[in-house]
Amino acid sequence: MSLELQCPVPQFDFDHINMGHGSGGILTHKLLKSGVFDVLKNPLLDQQHDGAILELKGKIAISTDSYVVSPIFFPGGNIGDLAINGTVNDLAMCGASARYLTLSFILEEGLAMTEFKDVLMSIRQAADQSGVQIVTGDTKVVQKGKGDKIFINTTGVGELHPTADIRHQRVEHGDVILLSGPIAAHGVAIMSLREGLEFETTVCSDTQSLKAPVLALLDSLGQDVHFLRDATRGGLASVLNELSEITVKGIHIHQKDLAIAEEVSGACEMLGLDPLYVANEGVFVAVVKAHRAEEALKVLQSFEACHSASIIGEIIADHPGKVVMKSKIGGSRVVNFLQGEQLPRIC
């Protein structure tokens, strides 16, 4: 990813965020004018109204997420690009092409302006990379100790792909399950940082936009794509468990076909984490009609973001409501829902 910044560098008047920046008065006004509006500049945002007027065609998808990741900067990204990619990806999982995003900050008093600026720049870059516009927003400030640097909410709207019909009700016995990339990178990147662990190779978050590969998959397979879901909080195991529970169908996966980077696997061992439950921010699961699976795999692998995509299993009639994994050494085990607390504030 290029580090050249196309957007104007904001010229904030202050070193740190203070309560006045959230008062709705002259400081709020100055903060927006001296930085936010410049960085995020586009004709819709420039209206500076409390909302934006959009034109969208056909059916519309909407998705929201609040991001509270800690720490806010991590190898491979920060809370800013995470907040853009995450919501763009949630829309992709509905079969929609993200077009417009809203952006809402809850800033903690005392946040360094340099950090806020870096987050803003990443937001702009990630938005540009996904071809989305930030059209309206909000900024609130809470007292020191009542927040944690920055929380961001993004809500996205997009146009549904004309052939998309992504619903768990469409999942059938015999459908094939694809995984778009290697698992557990995001969670391991965050946890390594928190624990102060250093490895020979720094594990980077996989935060990235999945918009292009998903739209290409829908272009090629159309309604033969039955279900899509990104494997974020709770990891791959949670996505598969939710799917098996809601469909009351069995899911069979093969451990040998799950891609995982060697350094991520090693870090998981050191941290005592099962990579199946570790959050990803750029990996998704696709359930497709069996006879289109190889074609789907080729489409995904043609994208940098999904170059190590693989077929990992199938929907089965046995074990309704359960996820069963065949291990590398041949045995089978049930993969349960994540119990209790595992990785807080991972996104």
Added chain:
Amino acid sequence: MSLELQCPVPQFDFDHINMGHGSGGILTHKLLKSGVFDVLKNPLLDQQHDGAILELKGKIAISTDSYVVSPIFFPGGNIGDLAINGTVNDLAMCGASARYLTLSFILEEGLAMTEFKDVLMSIRQAADQSGVQIVTGDTKVVQKGKGDKIFINTTGVGELHPTADIRHQRVEHGDVILLSGPIAAHGVAIMSLREGLEFETTVCSDTQSLKAPVLALLDSLGQDVHFLRDATRGGLASVLNELSEITVKGIHIHQKDLAIAEEVSGACEMLGLDPLYVANEGVFVAVVKAHRAEEALKVLQSFEACHSASIIGEIIADHPGKVVMKSKIGGSRVVNFLQGEQLPRIC
């Protein structure tokens, strides 16, 4: 407002929110299943996807706000109905009829489930009162001391009224300014609570939906409504200053025509607040073509929410970029932008 609750009372398994409720695992799942989905129940939310698919006609308006009000319960409302009414009103100010809302929580570890439940019930009631559906959402949990009970983001989408063309560019010299109700109630309700002040009459927040009166105004006046804005953070003075600055036109208002409840006015004196700068959550400013002003006033006054609406001033050629107020005793003064910090975390 009736206190009868039409929605099912949630049956939470826990007394307090813990970090596991935000992990994306079984506790997140249980929290949603044991309360949130029940209270907010509707066919779109029931899909339980990461996003929702909507059908909207014509041009679409979108608006977002994060709510961080403290304390979260106050006379006349709580953070839940505030978060619904606030976003519904922002859409109304774009000339749009709110239809769908997203709902995102950032919960602090240790939050009492009874408080969360009460907020959820208010959300449902307020959504029903405005005829909007919560279609998708998100729940995050942060450690004790990294948040403050509940922060809520709502993002709303709505259909633009067919005749609406609400833009500051349409504001003309001679236009008349209407105010929909008495000012400063919300801010005073919050500040009295924070300061532990008691008055003979408890000042209640004016949090309420402005959707119906605004749509009626647009039905009657059509394109003769030039500009709308609710007077939230920073109060009436901020709305008028932003408008005069961006239009580079003068604004002239008459203090005698500003409605304010006696107890609110008294509380402002005790608290040392200028009511012009105090936040409202159910009051808006409308700028209309002069010859339609009386008609606009009648439309507004026919609604309970706006029964004390008044004509407060006009757009003038003099004093471009300034707000000038003629005081009750006859002199005139410039009403400036709010300086620095005044009322933090009022919404």
